[in-house]
Structure formats: structure tokens, C-alpha cells
Amino acid sequence: MTIQSQGPAKWKLYLVAAAFTFSIGFSFFGIKKCVPYADTLTILSYRYVAALIGVAIFVAIAKAAGFYPQTPKGRPKSRLYMVAAFYIAFMILQILAMFFATSIEGAIVYAMVPIFAKIIGRIVLGEKSTRLQMVFVVVTVMALVILIVLNATDINLNVTGLAIMTVSSVFMACQNVSARYVRGVFQPIEITTTIAVGGSVIFIGASIIRAAVRHDFASLIAPLYHIDFVIWASFLGIFCILLSAQFMAYMLAHMEIIQCTIFNSASTLVSIIAGALILGEPLYIYHYVCGAIILAGVVGLTLAPAEARNSGKSLSDDMNRKDS
Numbered sequence: 001m002t003i004q005s006q007g008p009a010k011w012k013l014y015l016v017a018a019a020f021t022f023s024i025g026f027s028f029f030g031i032k033k034c035v036p037y038a039d040t041l042t043i044l045s046y047r048y049v050a051a052l053i054g055v056a057i058f059v060a061i062a063k064a065a066g067f068y069p070q071t072p073k074g075r076p077k078s079r080l081y082m083v084a085a086f087y088i089a090f091m092i093l094q095i096l097a098m099f100f101a102t103s104i105e106g107a108i109v110y111a112m113v114p115i116f117a118k119i120i121g122r123i124v125l126g127e128k129s130t131r132l133q134m135v136f137v138v139v140t141v142m143a144l145v146i147l148i149v150l151n152a153t154d155i156n157l158n159v160t161g162l163a164i165m166t167v168s169s170v171f172m173a174c175q176n177v178s179a180r181y182v183r184g185v186f187q188p189i190e191i192t193t194t195i196a197v198g199g200s201v202i203f204i205g206a207s208i209i210r211a212a213v214r215h216d217f218a219s220l221i222a223p224l225y226h227i228d229f230v231i232w233a234s235f236l237g238i239f240c241i242l243l244s245a246q247f248m249a250y251m252l253a254h255m256e257i258i259q260c261t262i263f264n265s266a267s268t269l270v271s272i273i274a275g276a277l278i279l280g281e282p283l284y285i286y287h288y289v290c291g292a293i294i295l296a297g298v299v300g301l302t303l304a305p306a307e308a309r310n311s312g313k314s315l316s317d318d319m320n321r322k323d324s
Contacts, residue, residue, distance in 0.1 A: 025270025050237025053318030140297030
């Protein structure tokens with residue numbers, strides 16, 4: 001694993017990666033619990049409300065305790081906004097794609113994010129990967145796609161939905177690459193805060209505008225009368241937006257892009273296993289075979305780093321060249 005100088009210990013990165021995997025992997029529980037009370041946009045809006053409240057509390061406590069990171073002046077904030085914009089654009093297009101494509105189709109395309117991120121990272125940052133890393137990535141992605149297809153009850157391909165979902169996944173890959181690029185200049189909490197604020201403004205604003213057009217603010221407020229919705233929407237906002245974005249930003253600051261993005265594959269595996277253990281959903285032989293391949297791919301990629309000199313350029317490198 002490529003770790004920057006004076007970076008965290010490997011065990012800390014592994015712990016953060018595991019936390020990210022499980023926070024994303026368990027998100028489907030929260031979504032299932034919220035669906036009976038609200039539609040997709042309303043759920044997403046309240047998720048961002050929870051994320052915004054969570055980040056506001058964290059920042060307030062961190063500043064009061066004196067451990068909030070220093071924010072030097074003169075940094076190009078446009079780069080920070082770019083990272084958040086890619087993430088928010090990904091979520092907007094993901095919602096739009098669901099009007100045309102099924103969640104199964106979306107999962108298949110989303111599984112390709114590591115490959116998209118690898119290609120974009122190589123072009124934009126010059127981050128190089130070894131052949132062994134690429135073997136692990138391709139094998140892991142193939143096993144994940146096979147697992148999703150075999151686990152699906154019905155797949156009806158929709159060209160429009162697939163196109164939108166593909167663009168959405170490319171935006172997610174761009175977010176990963178841009179977050180990697182700003183490492184060392186902007187801290188993970190700054191990236192997370194920008195995402196939470198920007199997403200809240202866009203999605204909450206969209207929900208309010210829609211309610212005003214429909215003259216139906218009651219449906220916007222109605223989910224709050226259900227404690228289950230409040231609990232699970234808070235879980236989705238705090239764990240699946242706030243903390244997962246924080247974990248990913250932290251990982252991208254210290255790990256290669258190709259290593260970070262592969263943990264999304266592991267999160268899908270966690271979702272399936274959790275569904276079997278908690279919801280009693282059946283497990284078949286292909287679950288075990290594909291799951292073992294995915295796990296082996298993630299572990300293999302983690303233990304097969306590229307050389308440090310191949311980690312790609314960063315914003316700090318560009319800023320130093322301009323100053324010199």
C-alpha cells in the first residue's frame with residue numbers, strides 16, 4: 001500500500017477501510033426501512049439533513065476542543081468544490097437513472113467504478129498500477145457482476161437508464177480521483193463538510209420546490225411522524241453519507257485510487273451476507289464462490305501496492321511548482 005510520508009499506520013487504514021465497507025454495506029437496511037414512509041427524493045433530503053446536522057455538531061466540538069485541522073489561506077477552494085460537485089452530481093444522476101433502470105442494472109454499472117477510476121486516475125494524475133493489481137481488479141469486478149446478475153430475479157435492460165447510470169458512475173470515479181488529487185492540501189473533514197452543505201442545499205431545496213409546486217408540504221413533513229423513519233434516515237445520513245464520505249476521503253489521502261475504490265465491491269458482498277444473516281435471505285453456492293473471489297481480490301489488491309513513485313501527482317505538487 002502506498003502511504004504518504006508521516007501517514008497513518010497501516011492498521012488504521014485497514015480499520016477505516018473496513019468501517020467504510022460496512023457503513024455502505026448496511027445502507028440497504030436503512031433504505032428498506034425508509035421506503036414505506038417516503039419517496040426517493042424525500043429520503044435523500046432527510047439523509048442530507050442528518051448529515052448536515054452531524055457535521056455541524058462534529059465541527060463545533062472539534063473547534064471547541066482545539067483539534068479541528070488548521071485551514072491555511074491561499075488554497076484554491078475551487079478544487080475542493082470540484083470534489084463535492086462530482087459526488088453530488090453522482091447522486092443526482094443515480095436518482096435520475098432509477099426512473100429508467102432497475103437497481104440491479106445500477107449495481108452492475110456501479111461495480112465498474114474501480115475500472116473507471118483507474119483509467120481516469122492514470123490519465124489525469126498519472127497514477128500507475130502494476131499488472132498484478134489490474135488482475136485483482138478485473139477478477140473482483142467480474143465476480144461482483146456475476147454475483148449481482150445471478151442474484152437478480154429480473155433484468156430488463158434500458159438503454160437510457162444504463163447511459164445515465166454509466167455517467168453517474170464516471171462522476172463517482174471522478175470524485176475519487178479529484179479527492180486523491182487534493183490530498184495534503186484539503187483535509188478529509190473539509191471535503192465531507194463541503195459535500196454535506198452542498199448536498200443539503202440542492203436536495204432539500206429540490207424537495208421544498210417540489211412540495212411548493214404540488215401544494216403538498218404535508219407529504220414532506222409526514223415522514224417525521226414515524227420514529228422508524230427518523231432513526232433510519234439519520235442512520236443513512238450519518239453513516240452512509242457523512243462517515244462514508246469521511247472514510248473515503250481519508251483513504252484516498254493515503255491509499256492508491258485503485259485500492260480505495262475496490263472496497264465498494266466488498267460493501268456489496270457485505271450487503272448480501274447481512275441480508276442472509278439478518279433478513280433470512282437464502283444463500284446459494286454461487287454466493288460463496290463469488291464472495292470468496294471478491295474477498296480474495298480485495299485482500300490481494302491491498303497487499304499488492306504499486307511503487308510510491310507511481311502514486312500520481314497532487315495539488316500540493318502543482319502549488320509547489322507554481323511557487324518555485
